[in-house]
Amino acid sequence: MKLATEQYRDAEVIHYFNSETDDMVYSRGRKFFARLSGHTTRIEIDLPFTKRLVCNFRLGRRLLRLDKGNAIIVDDGRGVMILYQGWIYYYDIVAQVLERVHKIRVGRNALHCGVLNVDGQNIYFGEYFSNPDSGPVCIHHSQDGGRSWHEIYRYNSGSIRHIHGIFQDPYTDKIWVATGDHDGQCHLAVTDPDFSNVDFLGDGTQKWRAVSLLFTKDAVTWGMDSPLDAVHVMRLDKKSGALTAGQSLPGSVWYAKSLTDGVCLMQTSVERGPSITSQYARLYASRDLEHWQEIAAYKKDALAYRYFKNGVIAFADGPQTSKRFVFHAEALRGIDGRSYFASLTGTGGVSD
Numbered sequence: 167m168k169l170a171t172e173q174y175r176d177a178e179v180i181h182y183f184n185s186e187t188d189d190m191v192y193s194r195g196r197k198f199f200a201r202l203s204g205h206t207t208r209i210e211i212d213l214p215f216t217k218r219l220v221c222n223f224r225l226g227r228r229l230l231r232l233d234k235g236n237a238i239i240v241d242d243g244r245g246v247m248i249l250y251q252g253w254i255y256y257y258d259i260v261a262q263v264l265e266r267v268h269k270i271r272v273g274r275n276a277l278h279c280g281v282l283n284v285d286g287q288n289i290y291f292g293e294y295f296s297n298p299d300s301g302p303v304c305i306h307h308s309q310d311g312g313r314s315w316h317e318i319y320r321y322n323s324g325s326i327r328h329i330h331g332i333f334q335d336p337y338t339d340k341i342w343v344a345t346g347d348h349d350g351q352c353h354l355a356v357t358d359p360d361f362s363n364v365d366f367l368g369d370g371t372q373k374w375r376a377v378s379l380l381f382t383k384d385a386v387t388w389g390m391d392s393p394l395d396a397v398h399v400m401r402l403d404k405k406s407g408a409l410t411a412g413q414s415l416p417g418s419v420w421y422a423k424s425l426t427d428g429v430c431l432m433q434t435s436v437e438r439g440p441s442i443t444s445q446y447a448r449l450y451a452s453r454d455l456e457h458w459q460e461i462a463a464y465k466k467d468a469l470a471y472r473y474f475k476n477g478v479i480a481f482a483d484g485p486q487t488s489k490r491f492v493f494h495a496e497a498l499r500g501i502d503g504r505s506y507f508a509s510l511t512g513t514g515g516v517s518d
Contacts, residue, residue, distance in 0.1 A: 167512045169449070169461040177505035178227075178494065179278075180482040181237040185426075185490040190482075191237040191246060192505065195221040198237050200246050200259065209257045209264055211250050224503045228474045228496070233503070235275050238483070240286045240311035247289065247312030249275040256313050268315045271304060272297070273328075277377060278421060278480040280331030282341065287311050288359065290318070292329025292343060300324050300351070305332065305343065305361070319361045326351045330377040330391065337383050344376040346391060354379075354386075354402075373400055373411065378422040380430055380455060387455045389419025389432050393439020399432070399458065413458050416444035423481040428453055429488040429510065436466040436477030436497075447477045447498055451488070451510060461510065464498040471497075 174180065176199070177192035184190070190201045196218070198209040213221065213232075220226035227233040235250040248255040252275075254268040273295030282290040289308040297303065303326055307318035321329075326345040333342045343355040352375035357364040368374030372395040376388035386402045397418055398411040417434030418441065424430050432450045436442065445466050450458040466477035475497040482492045494505040 167451070167459060167461060167510055169508060169510060171506040171508045174492070174505045174507055178224075178233055178503050179235070179480075180492045180494055180505045181235075181278075182239055182484045183482045183486060183492045184484045185486040189239070189243070190484075190492075191239060193233075193235060193237060195227050195232050196250070198235070198246070198248055198250075198257075200237075200239070200257075202239070202243050202259070207246075207257075207259055207262070209246060209248070209255075211248070211255065211264075213251070217251075225469075225474070227503075228469075231274060233496075236278070236281050236291070238281055238283050238289065238312065240283070240289070242286055245311055247308075249281070249291065251275075254312060254315065256311070265313075267313055271306075276329075277331055279378065279423070279483055280329075282332040282334055283483070284334060284359070290332045290341065292332055292345075294328045294330065297327050300327055300348075303328055303345075305329065307361075319357075319364065321345070326353070331379070333379045333381075335381045335386075337381060342379055342386070344379060344388075346375045346377075352376075367402070367407070368409075371395075373398070373409065376400070377420045378432075380422050380424055382455065385455075387422075387430075389415060389422060389434070391418050391420055393418050393437050393442050396441050397434070399455070401455070412456055415450075415458075416446075416448065417442050420478060421480050423486075423491070425488050425491060426485050427487045427489070430455055431481060431491070431493075432458060433479040433481075433493075435479075438471055438476075445477075447479050447495075449479055449493070464495060464501055467497055467499045467502055469497065 178194040180192045182191040196211040200207045238247045246257040276291045303321040305319040330344040350370040354367040372392040377391045380387040390397045397415045422432040446463040449462040478496045488510040495501040
């Protein structure tokens with residue numbers, strides 16, 4: 167089985183891609199682009215002069231995190247909601263009007279693929295920020311495609327550091343929230359859409375530290391997002407609640423994605439910590455969520471972790487197949503700041 171890639175030169179980050187329709191949302195710094203039905207709309211976020219100047223350079227975007235953001239297609243393709251540099255924006259594609267609608271309480275944006283878009287109207291995101299004192303952390307909800315927001319749930323001080331992502335189980339419609347980072351703070355919360363009853367799963371240890379969740383009818387699977395403890399693929403049985411550790415991995419797992427033809431993707435990141443045993447970010451694929459085959463490896467570049475990021479591969483929201491999916495890369499030698507169309511070919515039990 168082999169991975170074939172083709173760079174999409176217009177994009178630094180691809181936020182959404184539909185492999186059937188070719189609809190996509192992508193960005194390069196403060197400039198966001200929505201390609202819907204073959205037509206591309208350009209959305210430019212205003213910044214102070216100094217940041218606009220720095221934003222012209224890839225290293226500057228890395229240093230000031232000006233490449234980080236979230237972009238979600240809403241209102242049946244008539245709008246784009248953007249989280250960027252601490253603000254939420256709504257862009258009306260029909261009227262071609264950008265409006266800054268809400269100040270994020272803390273942090274710049276959510277993690278990639280960590281914003282839950284239920285139906286183009288109901289949107290959820292959790293606060294992701296450094297939070298060194300483990301202060302309160304909130305989940306925010308919009309019922310009108312991102313135009314207005316309210317706090318739907320709050321974690322008390324000391325309970326968690328931040329929220330990694332919010333996801334919906336397609337088999338039950340329950341909403342799942344993944345949190346971290348320190349021992350005692352790593353849990354999965356399961357709730358109805360109104361957050362009236364929230365059940366907490368896990369003992370707070372690193373094995374429950376997840377960024378992305380993969381759902382089947384019977385189980386939830388994730389790779390441990392832990393630079394501290396040995397990393398394994400974890401499987402939670404929905405019925406019994408039993409948690410089992412599977413395949414070991416050489417680095418912490420931030421992102422994973424289910425493709426529409428039964429293949430799932432998972433990556434390992436390069437960061438600092440005793441459980442990180444490789445200087446390569448690795449990409450894996452699986453059909454059974456138990457056996458993961460490495461399909462690519464990219465070495466961390468030489469720039470400092472603290473200032474210029476960890477080595478990461480990230481995926482995009484939207485329905486994609488193993489014959490056509492997308493990913494982008496950060497702080498990896500030769501592919502930093504680039505996005506790719508990709509496909510899996512050949513044998514090996516993943517794609518024939």
